[in-house]
Amino acid sequence: MLYEATTEAVNLKEEAQEQEDARFAEAAEAEGEAAPEPPDCQGQNHHVISRPIAKALKRHKTLGGLYEPRDERFVAKAKDRDSHCGYQQWHRDVDKEVIRWLRDFPTATRKEFENFLRGIYSRPDMLKRFPHGF
Template structure:
């Protein structure tokens, strides 16, 4: 989280003295300015476009943080009354929302995708949307933001790596 805040602050620096308005406009995401700058100074255009992309990713992450509602705080989302170890959907709704924004993975996955389900060992391991579950979702979402060009193979390997960790294997002995 700190890294995203730092990224946001660093990417919103004002124009550097001596920087042309064309560079500044491109950093603000103006496509016509970027196109014109690419004609004149391709290297500066690439740097300005990267700066805009960094800002855009940080802004999306900030908006996502602001709009996040903790399910535990909602009276309509209690723990299931007779939970004995649930099926765990690896592609949760928050992850699915981020996947729909992802440049290369959009449309490949859906929330609670039946291809990505594992069974919890017992009630303590998984019952509702517990803290560990939210932390894993956040880790996956941050990874998706950091790797906007990730392939399906890379994403699924990242998920397998998470579910291979000892604390996750203790919850889900069958892994993913």
């Protein structure tokens, strides 16, 4: 009985945190912090440190001040228009995942964070979009 109540409480807390992360990314997009879809794009440069991620990094205990929004050190060239044009759903999902990771690892080092990012961009679905990684 106690285990079930604890498990339910943990699940509710995780669900609430996921909703908060989604609201955070959506609010950043609504404030114009995410790049709008440009006209006639043919495969954009993708900034791994998006504005929503940079905002979360700014508040991070150990990583604050180390990265800039749309940091030029972390750019990947998209294969084509379908791979990246504007702030697509896959981009929102990646932002939420990174923001969640930053929250879950408040004392992460720069090396750990960058390895986490490289892990995301090494996934098969991401390599299809960005064949050269970042």
